[in-house]
Amino acid sequence: MGTRSLTIFKDGKDEILVMYRQFDGYCSGHGAELLEVLKDKQLVNGLPCGANDPQMATLANGMPCLAATVIAHFKKGPGSFYLHRAKTRDAGEGYRYTVYDKDDLICLKVQAGYGKKWETLYDGPAKDFDPEKAEPKEKA
DSSP, X not given: OOOOEEEEEEETTEEEEEEEEXXXXXXIIIIHHHHHHHTTOEXXXXXXXXXXXXXXXXXXXXXXXXXXXXXXXXXXXXXSEEEEOTTOOOSSOXXXXXXXXXXXXXXXXXXEEEXXXXXXXXXXXXXXXXXXXXXXXXXX
């Protein structure tokens, strides 16, 4: 059985969509891949350069643009990744990743758990997230 995860995208107080991942949802799997997409991105309101400007690859024109960028990165064919309505929860996930902005900084909240019992493993700037350190330790 795979380790499922949800990636939740928030724009201000509004949740805009949820991406479901069927397997590899743990911090050193999905968390590390998500970090690769987010770590060098900058949120802007309006694009300051032309389409061929190399800076364009580092920009996201708001949270909806960032969400589309993340989805485009992960979705390469049928299966594995699915989009759900905002506020979808309890889809069998063991991890939840919430991508949000705080003062134009891309932030990430990472939680592990099931049902009503969730532990926050990380909450802060996405670029500072360390998937290996955040990974829950197995209990003996």
